Amino acid sequence: MNNLKTIALKLSNRSILFIIIITAAVLRLYNYFNIPYTYDEFSALFRLDFHQFSELISKGVKIDGHPAGIQVFLYFFSDLFGTSEWAIKLPFVIFGISSVYLIYVIAKNWFNETVGLLSSAFLASIQYTIMYSQIARPYISGLFFSLLMVHFWTHLIRNPERNFYRNALLYVLASSLCSYNHHFSLLFAAIVGVSGVFLIRKDYLTHYILCGVLIFALYIPHLNIFFYQLSMGGVEQWLAKPDGNFIIDYVLYVFNYSGLALILILVIPVVSIFQGRKNKLNKRYVLISLIWFLLPLLIGFFYSKYFSAVLQFSVLIFSFPFFILTIFSQVKSYSPRINLLLVALILVINITTLIFQRDHYDLFYNSVYEHILTDYNSYQEQDVNALYIVDSHQKITEYYVSKLGIDSNYINYSTSIGNIKNLKSLLDQKSTDVDKLYLGCLYSISPNVIPLIREFFPLIEHQNDYCGGSTYIFRKSHSLKEKNIDFLAPNMEPNEHWSSVQNSMFYMDDKTDQWAYRLEEGVEWGPTFSAPVDSIIQHHNDFIDISSDFQSDDELNQVYLVALIESNGEPIHWSATAVDEFVLSDSVSSEWTKGHHSVKLSDVNLNQGESVLKVFVWNNSKNKINLRNFQIKLRKGNPVIYGLYERL
Numbered sequence: 001m002n003n004l005k006t007i008a009l010k011l012s013n014r015s016i017l018f019i020i021i022i023t024a025a026v027l028r029l030y031n032y033f034n035i036p037y038t039y040d041e042f043s044a045l046f047r048l049d050f051h052q053f054s055e056l057i058s059k060g061v062k063i064d065g066h067p068a069g070i071q072v073f074l075y076f077f078s079d080l081f082g083t084s085e086w087a088i089k090l091p092f093v094i095f096g097i098s099s100v101y102l103i104y105v106i107a108k109n110w111f112n113e114t115v116g117l118l119s120s121a122f123l124a125s126i127q128y129t130i131m132y133s134q135i136a137r138p139y140i141s142g143l144f145f146s147l148l149m150v151h152f153w154t155h156l157i158r159n160p161e162r163n164f165y166r167n168a169l170l171y172v173l174a175s176s177l178c179s180y181n182h183h184f185s186l187l188f189a190a191i192v193g194v195s196g197v198f199l200i201r202k203d204y205l206t207h208y209i210l211c212g213v214l215i216f217a218l219y220i221p222h223l224n225i226f227f228y229q230l231s232m233g234g235v236e237q238w239l240a241k242p243d244g245n246f247i248i249d250y251v252l253y254v255f256n257y258s259g260l261a262l263i264l265i266l267v268i269p270v271v272s273i274f275q276g277r278k279n280k281l282n283k284r285y286v287l288i289s290l291i292w293f294l295l296p297l298l299i300g301f302f303y304s305k306y307f308s309a310v311l312q313f314s315v316l317i318f319s320f321p322f323f324i325l326t327i328f329s330q331v332k333s334y335s336p337r338i339n340l341l342l343v344a345l346i347l348v349i350n351i352t353t354l355i356f357q358r359d360h361y362d363l364f365y366n367s368v369y370e371h372i373l374t375d376y377n378s379y380q381e382q383d384v385n386a387l388y389i390v391d392s393h394q395k396i397t398e399y400y401v402s403k404l405g406i407d408s409n410y411i412n413y414s415t416s417i418g419n420i421k422n423l424k425s426l427l428d429q430k431s432t433d434v435d436k437l438y439l440g441c442l443y444s445i446s447p448n449v450i451p452l453i454r455e456f457f458p459l460i461e462h463q464n465d466y467c468g469g470s471t472y473i474f475r476k477s478h479s480l481k482e483k484n485i486d487f488l489a490p491n492m493e494p495n496e497h498w499s500s501v502q503n504s505m506f507y508m509d510d511k512t513d514q515w516a517y518r519l520e521e522g523v524e525w526g527p528t529f530s531a532p533v534d535s536i537i538q539h540h541n542d543f544i545d546i547s548s549d550f551q552s553d554d555e556l557n558q559v560y561l562v563a564l565i566e567s568n569g570e571p572i573h574w575s576a577t578a579v580d581e582f583v584l585s586d587s588v589s590s591e592w593t594k595g596h597h598s599v600k601l602s603d604v605n606l607n608q609g610e611s612v613l614k615v616f617v618w619n620n621s622k623n624k625i626n627l628r629n630f631q632i633k634l635r636k637g638n639p640v641i642y643g644l645y646e647r648l
Helices: 002-029 039-045 053-061 069-081 085-110 113-125 127-133 140-158 164-181 183-199 202-232 246-254 259-275 283-306 321-328 336-357 368-382 394-404 413-417 420-430 449-456
Strands: 387-391 436-442 459-466 469-475 484-487 506-509 514-519 525-532 543-551 559-567 570-578 593-600 611-619 625-635
Touching: 002 085, 002 113, 002 127, 002 336, 039 069, 039 394, 053 069, 069 085, 069 164, 085 113, 085 127, 085 140, 085 321, 113 127, 113 321, 113 336, 127 140, 140 164, 140 183, 140 202, 140 321, 164 183, 164 202, 183 202, 183 283, 246 283, 259 321, 259 336, 283 321, 368 387, 368 394, 368 436, 368 459, 368 469, 387 413, 413 420, 420 449, 436 449, 449 469, 449 543, 449 593, 484 525, 514 525, 525 625, 543 559, 543 611, 559 593, 570 593, 611 625
Parallel strands: 387 436
Antiparallel strands: 436 469, 459 469, 484 625, 506 514, 514 625, 525 611, 543 593, 543 625, 559 570, 559 611
């Protein structure tokens, strides 16, 4: 009778596990054939077109900063199955689904079946693991290899006398896969390996150490690549060094930025503790889980802070499951009925936040690279008499032009324009012939581009926002009314926002009947605007657009519009634009020239206390110059530009 009850119990819990795995598969395979490539995937694919393996290593692996494993796999896999999105992504989707099963097995062996089901349900349904299962890069593969390694490591530690050589061989292979997959999965494999030295039975210690020697021996062919990539340093050119908010942001991110999900995950173990425990808690594995999660995080944090920036959410995915195991380790073994209820709560909350709060399927499935071209094509069919400018990755653009059959009768910003001066020259020539301008651009475009375009086409008629960029339609308008943040004007009452203003320096420009402000020769600093950032902006991804007309009898060289943001008296952002970037070669020196400078707040860390914006003119030449229409405006940014990682 007891055996029958045991069988029924296992079958019931296996049914719950089956539901979890099916859910994981559905979430990862939804609308599967429309999942686009990300930039990182394109980057990997563009580094596969080599005829010799040695070229792949020297030109496709070394320069990337990742170990060779996944790039070599893609090299041979794409040769067999092609480079379509669905084919390239399929192995990684399988890795993601398989990881959901592996964490169940590990948690069940370490703690109990309830912990296994809860951990599996959580891994199955959060955006973190779903998104990386849909990206053919060395993240979800590393998660799978790491869990596979831990699975066989567990057999070696707990029952070394059972199939030792079989488990040792599989542990060595899984560890080697980790080492060739990603530097952080290599780090995690090293942490796991060292942990085993203190935990394995003494009579098997020599055998275990030999496993470590074999893992190192298998890695020797890669050492040359490893040291070369180590000499490259981090990726400070686009990745900021982490601050104290990184860990908090990471925890919120893995819980889908959902307070309800976070509360549920914490409440379940707390309730279980208060209910008492049928099975004694395995404190060894609680400590192991905590150490395995914290060590890669702390090593990555301090290495990035004091040496080279390498820490991102993605590189912590290999050790992330052990954060979940640490939390759920406190949960006692429940009946299948309770297990089903708890699993259902986790799945419902995570899936709801995934779809409606995180907008995963809308943001991730809409490639900005593709929409820059499809929006262009759609607008062109509606209104041919417009100026069309595209700023995107050249090779990715060529990929979509070929795939979608779209014409390329647009102006390529990077190859045909390239800088602000050339853009102004183009607008000066073409704006009289058209009433509208289309711009499709990535987030990396100079923030000064749009204010310059609005000098000729003031109205933003349409703005479509995607993760990583936007598309716009600008139109000429004579009735544009915008509210300035502030502007420089004569006879200003003393106020907290403006300083270094001398009313005696204002004069009326006879030609335009406008007030202007004079900086005499030898004066380096002009009027300064200052205000708390929170009192100005509406969203942390907004832009602050600064502009002014400048005129001088001399050249406007070494004259800058400057923005400074301070937090607690310390500068956290400084940027400036030289006014002579807007001076055309055929301009007369005495003519008025409008200069622009924009601050992209999405790239400024405003979570460092109360921030203050300061705007001023820096007359480094100390020549006599005049200014007018000195204005500070707020422009709506792209609220989803980093929407796959930030709180929406």
